Amino acid sequence: MGRILSTLVIIIGVGGAIVLSQSLFTVNERQSALILQFGNPINVINRVGEDQAGLHFKMPFITQVLYFDRRNIEFDMQPEEIQAADQERLVVDAFLRYRINNPLRFYQTVRDESGARGRLRSIMNDSLRGVIASIPSQDVISGQRSALMDRVQAAVEAQVATQDLGIEVIDVRILRADLPPTIAERVFQRMRSEREQEAAGIRAEGEQVAQEIRAEADRDAAIIRAEARAEAQRIRGAGDAQRNAIYAEAYNRDTEFFAFYRSMLAYEAAIQNGTPIVIPPDSEFFEYFGAERGNNTGN
Incomplete structure (x- = not known):
């Protein structure tokens, strides 16, 4: 009898421990917890902007807890070929940072981070293609990168808000936007040819201006030399006249x-x-x- 009682106490103790373990859960400060009862969401603990981290209770066996990261989450896109406004194709590598600000809506729309990545990949592709298709490839590659990223982020935020995914877009960045290797050399040669033609035109204009300056300088020098010779002859003539006058005066005084x-x-x-x-x-x-x-x- 005593052995049976001891066994019963052990069973009750183990059962109580199991029930207690199923009744308690913890949420740290980096997480939000979505409480599901029979698969239906009933509560969210430690939302963004709230401080409910710590130990919590739930109904054992019939209640499930799903955890979502409250921190900024980075989603790195695979490089994609996108056509610019001038029909040039560019290889664009971009990434996005977002934060789950509504775990319930996030769970209802995309379920988890894997589903969110699939949805965000589609949104990023649409936004990148829509924005880059309106800009020449040269502006995408060499300039206006900041303005381009602002436009892409605005397009992504608009789609995320329309679809109400329960996330907040923090940042969108384009890491690289280059020509594909197959056409980069051709475009480089074309750009070099254009720059050489431009340089040749500038040199021709400079040579023409230099010739005009040299001709004007030669003309001014010829005029200056002629005026100097005339002035020298005038001074020399005046000196000869003065000398002859002195000679004549001296001769007349004592021949x-x-x-x-x-x-x-x-x-x-x-x-x-x-x-x-x-x-x-x-x-x-x-x-x-x-x-x-x-x-x-x-x-």
């Missing part, structure tokens, strides 16, 4: 001295050391050598 001075200058220029001169004794060139007082009359 004999002037003749003597002119002869001395001629002797200095003509007679050098070791220079033989053959000339008659009565030559007028040496008339001052025959006069004791320097008189050119020979007396």
Whole structure:
């Protein structure tokens, strides 16, 4: 009898422990919990913006608890080929961050994160294709990336709000937007050809401007040189006139001295050391050598 009683106590204890374990559950601060009773949602614990983390009770065996992450969740898209407005195809790699702000609606629409990824993949594809199809490939690749991501995020948020998925879109980012390898080289060659043509046009314009500047500079230099020569000739003429006037005045004052001075200058220029001169004794060139007082009359 005592053994049967002991066995019964053990069974009751084990059963109580099982019932107690099925009646208790914990929710940490990083989670929200959706309570299901016979498969129907009846309550949400620790929603976004609430603080209900800790130990909680539920009806054993008939109540199920589903946990959802309250943190930001990242969904990374696979690279997709998308056609831009200029018919060029681009390989676009993007990702999205979202947060479950309504676990009940999230469960009703997509069930779990796997279902959410499938729905978000479709929404991201539609939004990316719709936005990129309105923009030339060059703008997608080299510029306007921030504005492009803002437009994609707005399109994704609009679809998420329309479908009421119980999530909040935090961020949308485009990691890479490049031409496919099969056509990248062709497009590169075309872009290089366009840049070379543009550079050739700029160089031709620069050469034309340089020629015009050189021609104008040469013309200005010729004018300056002509004016300088004219001014030099004028100054030289004025100097010669002034010199001749001085010579004339000096000659008129003492003609004999002037003749003597002119002869001395001629002797200095003509007679050098070791220079033989053959000339008659009565030559007028040496008339001052025959006069004791320097008189050119020979007396």
